[in-house]
Amino acid sequence: MNSPLTSPDNDAPEAQGAVMQAHIARQPIVDRKQQIVGYELFARESGTAEHAPAQHSAESDSVLLFNALSNIGAERLFGEKLAFINCVVEDLKAEHLDIVFPDRIVLEVPRIYGDDPTGIAEVAAQLKPLRERGFHLAAGPFAAASLYAAWLPLLSYIKADVQSLSANVAVALQRKAESQRNVRLVAERVETPEQFKTYFDAGFHFFQGYYFARPQTISAKVINPAHANVLQLMNLVMRQAELNEIEQVLKRDPALSFKLLRYINSSGFGLMSEVTSFRHAAAILGYKKLFRWLALLLATVPGNAASPAIARTAITRGRMMELLAKGTLSDEDADNAFVVGIFSMLDVMLGVPMEKALSEITLSEPIVMALKDNTGIFGSYLQLTRAVEQRDFDNIDFLAMALGIQSWRVSSVHLAALAWVEELGI
Numbered sequence: 001m002n003s004p005l006t007s008p009d010n011d012a013p014e015a016q017g018a019v020m021q022a023h024i025a026r027q028p029i030v031d032r033k034q035q036i037v038g039y040e041l042f043a044r045e046s047g048t049a050e051h052a053p054a055q056h057s058a059e060s061d062s063v064l065l066f067n068a069l070s071n072i073g074a075e076r077l078f079g080e081k082l083a084f085i086n087c088v089v090e091d092l093k094a095e096h097l098d099i100v101f102p103d104r105i106v107l108e109v110p111r112i113y114g115d116d117p118t119g120i121a122e123v124a125a126q127l128k129p130l131r132e133r134g135f136h137l138a139a140g141p142f143a144a145a146s147l148y149a150a151w152l153p154l155l156s157y158i159k160a161d162v163q164s165l166s167a168n169v170a171v172a173l174q175r176k177a178e179s180q181r182n183v184r185l186v187a188e189r190v191e192t193p194e195q196f197k198t199y200f201d202a203g204f205h206f207f208q209g210y211y212f213a214r215p216q217t218i219s220a221k222v223i224n225p226a227h228a229n230v231l232q233l234m235n236l237v238m239r240q241a242e243l244n245e246i247e248q249v250l251k252r253d254p255a256l257s258f259k260l261l262r263y264i265n266s267s268g269f270g271l272m273s274e275v276t277s278f279r280h281a282a283a284i285l286g287y288k289k290l291f292r293w294l295a296l297l298l299a300t301v302p303g304n305a306a307s308p309a310i311a312r313t314a315i316t317r318g319r320m321m322e323l324l325a326k327g328t329l330s331d332e333d334a335d336n337a338f339v340v341g342i343f344s345m346l347d348v349m350l351g352v353p354m355e356k357a358l359s360e361i362t363l364s365e366p367i368v369m370a371l372k373d374n375t376g377i378f379g380s381y382l383q384l385t386r387a388v389e390q391r392d393f394d395n396i397d398f399l400a401m402a403l404g405i406q407s408w409r410v411s412s413v414h415l416a417a418l419a420w421v422e423e424l425g426i
Contacts, residue, residue: 020222022067023047025215026077029084029186029208037206038082038106040215041068047219061087062096069099070263070297072220073360082106084138084159089119092126098292099263102134106157111142124150138186141169144176152180159186162195162209174203220360223349225256230294237291243279246290250278252421254314254342254349256297262360263293277335310345312421317341317385320417324381324405333377339363340370340378341385388414 023044028036042052043064053060064085068077077083084106091097091107107130112119127137131154138157142148158173165187177183187199190209199207233249233256250257257278264281282290318341325337346357358368369376374383380403387395388410400410 020224021047021219022071022222023049023217023219024064024067024072024077025052025217027208027215028213029082029206030212031206032200034207034212036081038084039078040084040086040108040208041077042086042215044217047217049217050215056086057088057090061085061091062094065096065100066297067222070259070293071222072218073262073265074104075265076218076220076360078104080104082136084108086110089123092123092130095292097130097135099289102130102136106136106138108138108159109151111140115142115145115147117147120148121150124154127151127154141165141173144173152176153182155180155183157184157186157206159188159208160204161189162187162199163189163191170199170202170204177203177205221350221352223255223258225253225259225297229253229256230297234291234294237287237294240287243282246282247279250282251318251338251342252315254311254345257339257342258346258349259297260293261363277332277339279335310348313389314342314345314349316417316421317344317382317389319420320385320388320413321378321381323413323416324384324403324410325378327409328404329377336364336367337378337381340367340382343367344371344382346371384410 023046025042025044026039027042029038029040031037041064043060045053068074068083074083082104086108088110089112092109109123109127112123131137136156137154138159139148139151139155141158141160143151143155143158158177160170160173173185177185184205185203186206186208187195187204188208190196190199190207190211192211195209196207196211229249229252233246236246236249250260260278260281264284285293318338321341322334322338325334329337343363347354350357350360354371358371363371366376366378370378370382373379380399384396384399384403384405386392387399396410397407400407
């Protein structure tokens, strides 16, 4: 599906200038039957990089989490499995963990420098509320030492590098795991059949390494919202503005609204039905979590937004469809009509076919039908807006008549939509 205003060859370079790439590698973790139970996630600076960036900090961890939830999507990265994420001590009280639905997240906690007892005790106090919130916690073999006794009841996993693990330590870990029924042992960096057999026989529960699979990098194009819109939305959230005010800002930035809906889907909220209304999305998140998400969004994306011409076209479509639907459909369907219009150029924004773009986000079936095939309850409305853009007067009359809309009203609504977008300053 291409923009009706310009050819795809003209659209692509403009969109590409504002589109970046997010990259995350994942390596499977398998059980004793070699069934995948989770993935360890690694930051990557490019699609071909084989190692994580040298600098590992709370800031880089927040970028990885944000990319996983809002840019690439949890479904693509780990689906219903666990996600193991390395962290630094500063992460344990960092705000970016507030945006995460914790049930499928395993935080790998590092060793305290110098095994300082004060530091160990401080971290134990931080681990307890994380565990109570539902996070899973992992640490290295050091956690079996008596110095770390306060950590052990809070851990779900001990991950041991078999390349540097002695047989005596392996036996000691197994005994510790037997005494702490909450702890499961993970053998990592397993590279040969012999190593797998050794640690299988030693009673380890899970395994990770080149013997099973090398890390696979997953990349996604990232469309960036305008910083001004993010800042305005943060201000509205800080003063707990009415949801309709928040919704108006979301409506004028397709990239921002796309990221928000994908985040709600990707972070595992356990929703029983799809969220397609921006007002509903904001209500589900609540002010605090929405503010945290916006703060991360502001910190992790550059200043360039998606092509203004593409954004204007998408927003005009959304507003026009919303106004047309208000006279013929329910209020809820009018909201959904706006979503159809504003997402009708996702393929151009992301530089991928519409079907692939739609796989990145959960939308209701009527919205998907309109975006993929111009069918369903919203299909004719979308065709009508395109006909207006192309000044295809024969189709305008035909589609308007089919929808029971008078031609003069189509013109009036188009002008109103254009004026609304101008007022937004886009």
